Every structure is written in structure tokens, then in C-alpha cells.
Amino acid sequence: PLERKWVQVSLGMCALFVSIIMLDALFHGVNAPSNVETIDSRKIHLSEEFGEDNLGVQVAENGEITVRLVAGRYAFFPKEITIPAETKITFRWVSMDVLHGVHMPMTNMSTMIVPGYVSQVESSFPRPGEYPMLCNEYCGLGHDHMWSKVSVI
Ligand code: CUA
The missing domain is CATH 2.60.40.420 (Cupredoxins -  blue copper proteins)
Structure with a gap:
């Protein structure tokens, strides 16, 4: 039961972090660099x-x-x-x-x-x-x- 609780806590933290990334991307325009223009x-x-x-x-x-x-x-x-x-x-x-x-x-x-x-x-x-x-x-x-x-x- 104690292990289950900690698994839930860590899954909850993962969900929190992913949702922060999603909110930043959707509402603050914070995105990974997508400019992959190449040059020699x-x-x-x-x-x-x-x-x-x-x-x-x-x-x-x-x-x-x-x-x-x-x-x-x-x-x-x-x-x-x-x-x-x-x-x-x-x-x-x-x-x-x-x-x-x-x-x-x-x-x-x-x-x-x-x-x-x-x-x-x-x-x-x-x-x-x-x-x-x-x-x-x-x-x-x-x-x-x-x-x-x-x-x-
Ligand atoms: Cu350090 Cu260029």
C-alpha cells in the first residue's frame, strides 16, 4: 500500500510536468526549436x-x-x-x-x-x-x- 502511494505520487508529478509543458506551449508560445534550416x-x-x-x-x-x-x-x-x-x-x-x-x-x-x-x-x-x-x-x-x-x- 505504501509503494502504491508513492507510485501514484510520482505518476501525478509526471502528469503535472507534462501539463505544464503543454500549457506553456499552448498559451505562452514556448516551443522546442523547430527551425531546422541547414547550411554548409x-x-x-x-x-x-x-x-x-x-x-x-x-x-x-x-x-x-x-x-x-x-x-x-x-x-x-x-x-x-x-x-x-x-x-x-x-x-x-x-x-x-x-x-x-x-x-x-x-x-x-x-x-x-x-x-x-x-x-x-x-x-x-x-x-x-x-x-x-x-x-x-x-x-x-x-x-x-x-x-x-x-x-x-
Ligand atoms: Cu564559446 Cu564560442
């Missing part, structure tokens, strides 16, 4: 989208802002970007070598940058200021120095 890491600097001429902040004709960044040992390229506050911005990252991550403290920005895939995150920054963009996946001896500067104006 070796061709990033030759590619149309992630070529050297096309990195950084781009404003489309309809005003939508896209920021394309390449992560590589040990920097994000370009190393400095300037973006407007209170504006929806689409960030697209790729890695040219190994697994990196990106994290901007005090914002909702945090994602992995897996070689071979495009990581896309939409965000907007309510307050102007300077934000560091840090690598948060260990990527080698220079990992601690891998960061770049985002100016929000």
Missing part, C-alpha cells in the same frame, strides 16, 4: 545570405530588420552592430566551425549555434544601451574572450 558551414563566406557583404544589420524595403551574424573561434562577425530600440528584430546566426552559443544578459536572447544549422531568434530591446553578446557554449581556449557589442539606440 564551409561555404558560409561564399554564400548569398551569409557572405561577407551580407552580414550585419539589413533593413528590408518593408522596414523589417534582419541581423545576420557568423560565429567563429573566437568572435561574432561583425564585432559591433547598432540596432533600434522597441523594434522587432530577426537575428540569424550560423557557425563557421564548432558549436557556439549566444547570450545577451538581461534580455531574452539565448540560443545555441550548431554548425550546419541556422539559428533564428526574434527579439526587441525596450531600452537603449550597450549590450554584450557572449558565447555561452565552451568552444575552445578563446571561449572566454568570445563576445561582441550590440548598441541599441
Whole structure:
């Protein structure tokens, strides 16, 4: 009888956790990453989208802002970007070598940058200021120095 009680308790906890995940997905829009766009890491600097001429902040004709960044040992390229506050911005990252991550403290920005895939995150920054963009996946001896500067104006 005591065992049965604990089985019931653990099944109840499982049901609770699954329902929290379901509620977050349905009502808060929290979903597992579903963007599985692929890219050949070796061709990033030759590619149309992630070529050297096309990195950084781009404003489309309809005003939508896209920021394309390449992560590589040990920097994000370009190393400095300037973006407007209170504006929806689409960030697209790729890695040219190994697994990196990106994290901007005090914002909702945090994602992995897996070689071979495009990581896309939409965000907007309510307050102007300077934000560091840090690598948060260990990527080698220079990992601690891998960061770049985002100016929000
Ligand atoms: Cu890149 Cu750590």
C-alpha cells in the first residue's frame, strides 16, 4: 500500500510536468526549436545570405530588420552592430566551425549555434544601451574572450 502511494505520487508529478509543458506551449508560445534550416558551414563566406557583404544589420524595403551574424573561434562577425530600440528584430546566426552559443544578459536572447544549422531568434530591446553578446557554449581556449557589442539606440 505504501509503494502504491508513492507510485501514484510520482505518476501525478509526471502528469503535472507534462501539463505544464503543454500549457506553456499552448498559451505562452514556448516551443522546442523547430527551425531546422541547414547550411554548409564551409561555404558560409561564399554564400548569398551569409557572405561577407551580407552580414550585419539589413533593413528590408518593408522596414523589417534582419541581423545576420557568423560565429567563429573566437568572435561574432561583425564585432559591433547598432540596432533600434522597441523594434522587432530577426537575428540569424550560423557557425563557421564548432558549436557556439549566444547570450545577451538581461534580455531574452539565448540560443545555441550548431554548425550546419541556422539559428533564428526574434527579439526587441525596450531600452537603449550597450549590450554584450557572449558565447555561452565552451568552444575552445578563446571561449572566454568570445563576445561582441550590440548598441541599441
Ligand atoms: Cu564560442 Cu564559446
